[in-house]
Amino acid sequence: MTDVEIMAAVERLQKLLPDVPAHRQEFAKSLIHQYSTKGYMSEKQAWWVEKMISEAGTPVVEKIEPTYPKILAAFAEPLRKGATRAALRAGAVHISLAARHPGTLYVKHEGEYAGKITPDGKLKRASGINPAALLPLLAEVERDPKEAAIAYGRKTGRCSICGRDLTDPESVARGIGPICLQLLSW
Numbered sequence: 476m477t478d479v480e481i482m483a484a485v486e487r488l489q490k491l492l493p494d495v496p497a498h499r500q501e502f503a504k505s506l507i508h509q510y511s512t513k514g515y516m517s518e519k520q521a522w523w524v525e526k527m528i529s530e531a532g533t534p535v536v537e538k539i540e541p542t543y544p545k546i547l548a549a550f551a552e553p554l555r556k557g558a559t560r561a562a563l564r565a566g567a568v569h570i571s572l573a574a575r576h577p578g579t580l581y582v583k584h585e586g587e588y589a590g591k592i593t594p595d596g597k598l599k600r601a602s603g604i605n606p607a608a609l610l611p612l613l614a615e616v617e618r619d620p621k622e623a624a625i626a627y628g629r630k631t632g633r634c635s636i637c638g639r640d641l642t643d644p645e646s647v648a649r650g651i652g653p654i655c656l657q658l659l660s661w
């Protein structure tokens with residue numbers, strides 16, 4: 476780095492100081508202080524200045540756990556009625572009431588148990604389940620559970636809720652059976 480580059484970098488670090496991680500604050504300040512008093516910095520120190528700038532400039536992405544309030548809400552009605560069997564099929568995902576754990580939903584992916592959605596709307600993934608494959612599918616259902624159910628019915632010719640073949644032309648067009656349409660809350 477040239478002297479000019481170092482000067483610009485130190486200025487930039489000074490501005491970004493509040494965003495420098497706590498454990499490097501003192502170090503950053505001492506480098507800035509040294510440079511402002513001595514007007515000199517070693518290559519290694521300059522490297523650290525650059526590193527701290529890049530760290531401070533990259534906001535830490537908060538890991539937000541997805542929640543599934545709409546999927547849970549879709550099952551509110553069967554839950555209220557004390558139903559033990561209700562399911563929603565969408566693509567490779569099968570979501571069903573956990574009969575012995577009211578308020579919890581079981582999630583299967585391609586026929587395999589993939590985890591459960593707990594009453595607070597969080598997903599507890601089963602071990603060995605690849606989130607990269609499952610989460611986008613669940614996100615799509617969560618976006619609009621009814622639309623996902625209808626899309627499944629139209630694509631497969633089977634009702635998303637009960638899994639039976641849709642035979643009645645109206646049901647085929649609607650993508651969901653008439654009784655099942657009333658079963659979930661949407």
Ligand SMILES: [Zn+2]
Pocket residue numbers: 634635636637638639651652654655
């Ligand atoms: Zn049905």
